[in-house]
Amino acid sequence: MIFKDPVCGKYIQRGKAHVVIEYEGVNYFLCCPRCQTEFEHNLKLYARPELGEKTRKLTQVPHHHYN
Ligand SMILES: [Zn+2]
Secondary structure (H helix, E strand, O other): OEEEOOOOOOEEEOOOOOEEEEEOOEEEEEOOHHHHHHHHHOHHHHOOHHHOEEOOOOOOOOOOOOO
């Protein structure tokens, strides 16, 4: 699998990323420490789920019922 670094736009092979950061149920692959820092400081700007790998299962956690 190949993922796109959301900061610099470089394509990174799974397992060759400098670091993988999970944010809101999505794994983001960053190529270098600089991209990691940039990503961590601007999560809302760079976090685009279509670029990462979803980590959450699709099964829903049961909701509490209020009776
Ligand atoms: Zn990068």
